[in-house]
Amino acid sequence: MDNPAPSRRRAGRKALVLIPGAVNYFYNLCGRRLAETLRELSFDVDLCTLADRPAGRYDWCVLSNISEVLYSYGDNDAGFERLRELKKSCKVMTSTSIDSVVTPWYQTIRGYCRTAEIDTILDFSLHDQRELLAEDARATYHYLPAGLTTSELRGLDDEAGLDDGRTIPWAFVGHHTPDRTALVDYLVRHVDPRGFVYIPRLAPYQETDSPHLNERQFDAVLRRTRYQIWSSHHYAFYMESERFRMSLLAGGVPVKVLCKPLPPKQAAPFSYLMVEEAELAERLDSFDFRAVRRRFRDDFRRVKALRLGLAEFLAAVSLLDRREVRAIIGERWAKARAA
Amino acid sequence: MYRRGVTIAVPNWNHELLLPRAIASGLAALDALRAEGGDGEVLVIDDQSRDGSVTLLRQLEALYFSDGLRVLALAQNGGLSAARNAALAQARFRHVVFLDADNELVPENTPCLWRALEDTGAAAAYGTLIMRTVAAPGGFAVVSNESFQDGMYESSYVDAFAMFDRGQLADLGGYSTAFTTHEDHEQWLHLATNGRHVLFVPVVFGYYYLLATSMSSDVEKAIQANQRIRRIFNQTTARKHLTTATRHLRYHPALGYL
Numbered sequence: 174m175d176n177p178a179p180s181r182r183r184a185g186r187k188a189l190v191l192i193p194g195a196v197n198y199f200y201n202l203c204g205r206r207l208a209e210t211l212r213e214l215s216f217d218v219d220l221c222t223l224a225d226r227p228a229g230r231y232d233w234c235v236l237s238n239i240s241e242v243l244y245s246y247g248d249n250d251a252g253f254e255r256l257r258e259l260k261k262s263c264k265v266m267t268s269t270s271i272d273s274v275v276t277p278w279y280q281t282i283r284g285y286c287r288t289a290e291i292d293t294i295l296d297f298s299l300h301d302q303r304e305l306l307a308e309d310a311r312a313t314y315h316y317l318p319a320g321l322t323t324s325e326l327r328g329l330d331d332e333a334g335l336d337d338g339r340t341i342p343w344a345f346v347g348h349h350t351p352d353r354t355a356l357v358d359y360l361v362r363h364v365d366p367r368g369f370v371y372i373p374r375l376a377p378y379q380e381t382d383s384p385h386l387n388e389r390q391f392d393a394v395l396r397r398t399r400y401q402i403w404s405s406h407h408y409a410f411y412m413e414s415e416r417f418r419m420s421l422l423a424g425g426v427p428v429k430v431l432c433k434p435l436p437p438k439q440a441a442p443f444s445y446l447m448v449e450e451a452e453l454a455e456r457l458d459s460f461d462f463r464a465v466r467r468r469f470r471d472d473f474r475r476v477k478a479l480r481l482g483l484a485e486f487l488a489a490v491s492l493l494d495r496r497e498v499r500a501i502i503g504e505r506w507a508k509a510r511a512a
Numbered sequence: 513m514y515r516r517g518v519t520i521a522v523p524n525w526n527h528e529l530l531l532p533r534a535i536a537s538g539l540a541a542l543d544a545l546r547a548e549g550g551d552g553e554v555l556v557i558d559d560q561s562r563d564g565s566v567t568l569l570r571q572l573e574a575l576y577f578s579d580g581l582r583v584l585a586l587a588q589n590g591g592l593s594a595a596r597n598a599a600l601a602q603a604r605f606r607h608v609v610f611l612d613a614d615n616e617l618v619p620e621n622t623p624c625l626w627r628a629l630e631d632t633g634a635a636a637a638y639g640t641l642i643m644r645t646v647a648a649p650g651g652f653a654v655v656s657n658e659s660f661q662d663g664m665y666e667s668s669y670v671d672a673f674a675m676f677d678r679g680q681l682a683d684l685g686g687y688s689t690a691f692t693t694h695e696d697h698e699q700w701l702h703l704a705t706n707g708r709h710v711l712f713v714p715v716v717f718g719y720y721y722l723l724a725t726s727m728s729s730d731v732e733k734a735i736q737a738n739q740r741i742r743r744i745f746n747q748t749t750a751r752k753h754l755t756t757a758t759r760h761l762r763y764h765p766a767l768g769y770l
Contacts, residue, residue, distance in 0.1 A: 338766065340766050341764075341766055349654055349657060351652050351653065354642060354643075354650075354651045354652055354653060354654050355650045355651055355652065357640075357642065357651065357716065358642050358644075358650045358651035358716075359650065361618060361642070361716045366618045366619075366620040366621060366716065367620050367621060367624070367715065368715070368716075369714050369715065369764065370639075370640050370714055370715055370716050371714045372640065372654060372657055373657060373658045374657075374658065384658050384659070384661070386770065390770045393767055393770065394767060394770070397766050397767055
């Protein structure tokens with residue numbers, strides 16, 4: 174359990190961040206980032222699995238995400254019972270999601286939230302997916318821009334040695350599907366045959382001894398790679414925010430391959446990094462790697478920072494004073510003017 | 513003892529019409545190796561073909577001998593394992609790729625596997641193979657796309673189309689001629705259970721062409737071979753309790769072990 178001694182506390186605000194633990198590092202990482210940001214917002218934070226959660230009362234309990242948390246708990250019925258008990262000692266309980274809302278996984282999150290009587294799903298995404306939801310599903314949906322934490326923003330300023338050993342032209346990592354095989358074949362034949370290719374069978378994720386790359390291994394690959402290229406394993410438009418962010422922090426450039434053109438009115442950042450397969454070779458050939466990476470890094474800095482996005486949500490559910498949100502916005506403007 | 517570099521061994525039996533593709537990819541792989549300080553040869557072992565392969569091979573050998581193409585025409589038909597063992601005996605270089613005559617290499621990635629074996633001293637390295645058919649315009653499936661894991665004792669997902677340290681292979685007796693199919697599965701388990709390291713290198717190593725008349729499409733033979741392999745290597749299913757030096761080894765020269 175992660176509970177460092179608080180350096181400053183205001184009005185005893187407490188948050189509990191529940192993570193899956195061993196199942197899926199994406200959601201463990203999401204939980205850690207939330208915990209870091211909550212501490213900056215003067216919350217006292219406990220970060221742990223459902224099985225290890227301490228007794229106590231909390232202003233906010235956030236599950237990263239409810240499906241993964243219950244899966245790692247091992248017994249859904251007992252897990253729901255534990256959540257019901259926990260809800261009695263929390264003012265607000267929320268689940269996160271890092272999934273396309275048209276996938277079965279999001280529907281599962283919705284179903285579990287209904288069972289646990291959780292009113293809000295925080296969607297960590299780079300684009301608002303509300304319009305893709307049926308009317309009855311929109312009430313529980315809250316778009317939270319997948320911006321950077323304060324430490325991540327600071328890390329972007331350090332570019333020393335960014336291209337040391339960056340010899341791999343592109344990397345394709347994701348479980349195997351026939352469409353992805355065809356795409357890898359295209360990359361080998363038309364872009365550069367020396368790409369890093371890792372397309373294992375679909376299997377449950379484990380930190381070690383599974384076909385998958387864990388967070389540390391994937392980061393090691395991305396730090397030596399220019400372009401991270403991938404395609405979704407479903408056909409809806411979706412920006413996998415974790416892939417964009419991991420490429421950013423590893424000093425590379427993400428390129429999402431679309432199976433159809435971008436929806437005409439789709440408001441999404443980094444449209445220049447989303448390409449249909451037929452144009453992929455030409456687009457990559459046209460890129461000056463350092464220039465497109467500079468543009469990507471500058472554009473990501475402009476995505477609403479996690480601290481502000483989270484503060485706005487917490488103010489909306491009355492866990493934060495709106496004056497604190499205005500103070501954060503004021504800081505941002507001051508920093509932008511100074512720059 | 514062995515020269516530093518790679519012998520690309522191409523066992524051939526009646527694949528006259530597909531040989532040029534395999535040989536061209538092999539010769540291109542030699543260019544890629546030489547550009548990185550290595551060397552090599554393409555050694556075609558003809559197993560008494562009847563379709564005109566030998567005539568074609570001698571012509572190609574005359575044209576490309578100075579580029580490293582050699583042809584070994586066997587006096588008797590001995591099957592795939594015997595042909596591979598002949599390649600092991602005749603190869604001039606330390607590392608050997610077994611490239612079936614109906615497949616092709618991605619030449620630019622041959623140096624990547626070679627470096628992986630030189631760096632680590634492992635017995636073998638393989639990379640992802642994209643499966644195609646003659647008719648299909650692009651790849652539709654993959655094989656050899658994961659590291660060696662315990663599931664290999666149940667069924668094989670790694671093809672023989674890989675790179676080997678010929679000394680380590682020869683030390684263990686080469687390919688078993690008792691198997692007329694699934695000899696590659698038997699060889700992988702033979703390496704693993706004898707303490708040798710087998711690496712998965714995450715690059716596309718080559719293209720594997722699925723032909724209707726390929727040896728692997730004989731279902732009855734496959735069942736019998738699987739049963740025999742299980743009897744030799746995994747009859748009590750106790751294998752999972754034993755440590756295996758080669759479990760889950762993934763290596764890329766730019767990254768080290770993953």
